[in-house]
Amino acid sequence: AIQLTQSPSSLSASVGDRVTITCRAGQGISSALAWYQQKPGKAPKLLIYDVSTLETGVPSRFSGSGSGTDFTLTISSLQPEDFATYYCQQFDDYPLTFGGGTKVEIE
Amino acid sequence: QLQLQESGPGLVKPSETLSLTCTVSGASISSSSYYWGWIRQPPGKGLEWIGTVSYRGSTYLNPSLKSRVTISTDTSKNQFSLKLHSVTAADTAVYYCARLPTGKQLWLTTLDLWGQGTLVTVSS
Numbered sequence: 001a002i003q004l005t006q007s008p009s010s011l012s013a014s015v016g017d018r019v020t021i022t023c024r025a026g027q028g029i030s031s032a033l034a035w036y037q038q039k040p041g042k043a044p045k046l047l048i049y050d051v052s053t054l055e056t057g058v059p060s061r062f063s064g065s066g067s068g069t070d071f072t073l074t075i076s077s078l079q080p081e082d083f084a085t086y087y088c089q090q091f092d093d094y095p096l097t098f099g100g101g102t103k104v105e106i107e
Numbered sequence: 108q109l110q111l112q113e114s115g116p117g118l119v120k121p122s123e124t125l126s127l128t129c130t131v132s133g134a135s136i137s138s139s140s141y142y143w144g145w146i147r148q149p150p151g152k153g154l155e156w157i158g159t160v161s162y163r164g165s166t167y168l169n170p171s172l173k174s175r176v177t178i179s180t181d182t183s184k185n186q187f188s189l190k191l192h193s194v195t196a197a198d199t200a201v202y203y204c205a206r207l208p209t210g211k212q213l214w215l216t217t218l219d220l221w222g223q224g225t226l227v228t229v230s231s
Contacts, residue, residue: 001170034217036154043203043221044154055219087154091215095169096156 002026002090006099012107019075021102023088028068032092035064035073038101039084047086048073078104109133111204111222119198119229125191129204129222130184137162137182142207142214145178145189147200148224155200159207159214160187167214194229201226 003026013019023033031051036044046055048064051071061076075082083106088099115127129143136143144159158168160178168176177190191198201224210216 032212032215036218043224044218045221046217046219049217049219089154089217091210091212091217094167094215095171096159096215098154098156100153 001095002029002093002097004088004090004097004099006086006088006102008102009100010103010105012105013078014107015078015080017078017107019078019082019104021073021086021104023066023071023073023099025069025071025090029090029092031067032090033064033066033071034089034091035062036087036089037082037084038087044087075104109206109220111206111220113202113204113222113225115225115227117226117228119194119227120231121195121229122193125189125194125198125202125227125229127189127202127204127225127227128186129188130186131206132185135182136180136185136187140209142209142216143180143187144205144207144218146203146205146218146221147198148203149197149200157189157191157202161214196229199227199229 005024007022035048038044052064063074085101085103110132112130119125142159145157158178175192180187203224204222205218206220207216
């Protein structure tokens with residue numbers, strides 16, 4: 001299975017900060033990477049797929065980049081509703097796998 | 108509006124079978140544009156893909172669970188189901204059903220719509 005390693009596992013930030021989360025794949029996964037946001041007690045929500053394509057309705061302050069094995073989720077100006085846990089997911093190969101998650105907390 | 112809703116027992120005894128159903132409303136599970144899947148999340152932990160089923164009933168299962176998992180569809184009821192056999196405490200988790208849009212590599216794709224999840228506890 002393709003391992004996805006996210007860093008950091010948690011971070012503290014303030015409203016308005018620029019936040020960057022990294023996802024590293026154990027092998028090249030082309031552009032088959034997605035990002036999800038999960039708030040406490042809720043199901044994950046798809047934010048970005050194919051590395052950088054925003055799902056419909058997702059604010060433009062979210063962006064994704066990367067290729068091969070290294071990928072990044074950036075929130076350009078953190079908003080109160082963005083405090084959550086973020087997961088990356090690869091769909092290049094079977095089985096589908098997720099990163100361990102990055103919890104974004106209020107500083 | 109498309110919705111997915113998990114249902115089933117919230118408590119299962121060790122060694123027994125966990126059975127969950129996902130009811131899809133607002134769209135047909137027989138559409139060739141989508142696959143349907145199950146994911147779980149142990150309390151306080153990350154996400155684990157369990158398996159995916161096509162509208163024709165073909166299944167793709169996580170190798171780590173394959174020997175214990177059955178996923179099936181009931182198109183007449185617009186539902187798909189999960190059975191996990193011989194459960195232990197390690198199977199305690201929130202179980203989610205989700206929709207997977209057919210991708211460039213068919214079932215290797217994202218999960219674009221999720222149910223709210225249901226907590227299943229394995230305990231005697």
